Amino acid sequence: MPLLVMKFGGTSVANLDRIRRAAKRVGVEVAKGYDVIVIVSAMSGKTNELVGWVGETSPLYDAREYDAVVSSGENVTAGLMALTLQEMDIPARSWQGWQVPLKTDSAHSQARIEEIGTERINTKFAEGMKVAVVAGFQGISPEGRITTLGRGGSDTTAVAFAAAFEAERCDIYTDVDGVYTTDPRICDKARKLDKISFEEMLELASLGAKVLQTRSVELAMRYKVKLRVLSSFEEQSDEAGTLVCDEEDIMESKVVAGVAYSRDEAKMTLVTIADRPGIASAIFGTLADAGVNVDMIVQNVSELNYKGHEGGVTDMTFSCPVDQVKRAEKALQDAQAAGKLDFDKLESETNVAKVSVVGIGMRSAAGVAAKMFKILSDENINIQVITTSEIKISVLIERKYMELAVQALHDAFELDKAE
Missing domain, CATH: 3.40.1160.10 (Acetylglutamate kinase-like)
Known part of the structure; x- marks a missing residue:
């Protein structure tokens, strides 16, 4: 059977x-x-x-x-x-x-x-x-x-x-009755997708979309299991919900499939650390041992170098869940006390949010990042950290601008319109 x-x-x-x-x-x-x-x-x-x-x-x-x-x-x-x-x-x-x-x-x-x-x-x-x-x-x-x-x-x-x-x-x-282009509670123009690729769903799940657990999408992609997300409260048809499937099963894809956000983010910066081989390993090994889930990472030129001091120092910025900030602070301060790390100060900001655009169409489309940054600039939203992959662009911004950013990006990429 x-x-x-x-x-x-x-x-x-x-x-x-x-x-x-x-x-x-x-x-x-x-x-x-x-x-x-x-x-x-x-x-x-x-x-x-x-x-x-x-x-x-x-x-x-x-x-x-x-x-x-x-x-x-x-x-x-x-x-x-x-x-x-x-x-x-x-x-x-x-x-x-x-x-x-x-x-x-x-x-x-x-x-x-x-x-x-x-x-x-x-x-x-x-x-x-x-x-x-x-x-x-x-x-x-x-x-x-x-x-x-x-x-x-x-x-x-x-x-x-x-x-x-x-x-x-x-x-x-x-x-919910499927996977949407963004959270309908934030953007009333959010549209239910008929199909979405495993890779897009995996990115959306890892970036804050709560529809499916990340590990379940990883498994589905690895074993080619067709997933259908449906509402248990609505009448069903064979076409109901959203099908999560192989990219090959989707005829045409928009450049951007969806906008995801994560409200509970924090930004941490280690100011003035040695710029030498192994320093990143020492920092993020310490955080991994403490169970801190690090996401976005940026290495900056330290203020000391800007002011003409002798080189050899840098600043390191990363993001993590806001409920892991205290754990991260303790781990890094303990490592400094033990002589494993040397930095001038540790700065923590807990009023930030991560906003991301995701789409397999970005592989073959130029200018997505430029358009995203222009949209945020037009709304007077300052970008603090940027990370990219082949099919996603994520930025860290002030949390108070999160909903505005999601709505502006959703409108600008015309996600309310079907392909």
């Missing part, structure tokens, strides 16, 4: 009525002749509640017990979904990660999938089961302990199952 993977996020299974609505969607696909693997998240808000309980019980908690507690939300949803389907006379069974088994490494709370066993579920399909309801977000470590995959891990679970079982498609049901 053809196989379909359907993933329902927390808002789609937030209560029993929504679980019944989701089960009806599964029933439609079963009636079409599909065997279905349903991946479910915990009910909306439940994971946060469980995380809060863990922190209240043990501030310095054992990560293995954290996973045991936090993974339980998905177990509840999986069981309720299976029961609901059974009430609809659809043969269904719930599966926890260890029962599949979904094997991961031992990195509790941030585990990575290593292998998914297909034999047990395929055997049950052969025996007449029509739907396997799998608890997302969880697996089992080599030591036999429950692991979790990190926030958004149910998306990754769904794509991994689609790859392992060679599913025809992986449908991700959420509270």
Whole structure:
């Protein structure tokens, strides 16, 4: 039988009525002749509640017990979904990660999938089961302990199952009806895309778009899993939602496909450090060891050189999530105290935001950067840091101008108009 993977996020299974609505969607696909693997998240808000309980019980908690507690939300949803389907006379069974088994490494709370066993579920399909309801977000470590995959891990679970079982498609049901050219809450001209390439979606996800988890898009791109993002609250058709697919499956692409933003950014600058081989390694190795996620990096000519002092010094600027600033400051100051780094001062700015334009069409189009910078200049928005790749341009600006920048770029690149 053809196989379909359907993933329902927390808002789609937030209560029993929504679980019944989701089960009806599964029933439609079963009636079409599909065997279905349903991946479910915990009910909306439940994971946060469980995380809060863990922190209240043990501030310095054992990560293995954290996973045991936090993974339980998905177990509840999986069981309720299976029961609901059974009430609809659809043969269904719930599966926890260890029962599949979904094997991961031992990195509790941030585990990575290593292998998914297909034999047990395929055997049950052969025996007449029509739907396997799998608890997302969880697996089992080599030591036999429950692991979790990190926030958004149910998306990754769904794509991994689609790859392992060679599913025809992986449908991700959420509270939005597809992928938009930008956030509709910021720009009322935002347009839903019918199709978007894996590479564009990966960039948008990593740059702040919250529709899909980055790791799930990476997996889909690697294993060529067709993804469809749909709303669980609207009537569906075969053309509903947004298809995330290979670039070759898209006839024509706009130069820019979308505008992404990240509000919670910070800019940090190490002033007057030695300009010598190995200094970048020392700085960013220190930050990596402290678990700081560095993004944009710019090396500047130090003020000392401008003023005619002897050379050999530079400034280093980088961006990171605003909630990691304190961790970064401590790591760099400790490294200085230990004699591993030498700098005059460390400056931190937490009132910045990152705005990016993304599009595979940028590979063959000149002048995108110039146009973007002119648009921001016309709005009197100062650019603090710039980074580029083959299909994206990102800038760091003052946070108060973020929404204005998103709207101006969306209008200037005419993203409200279909190709």
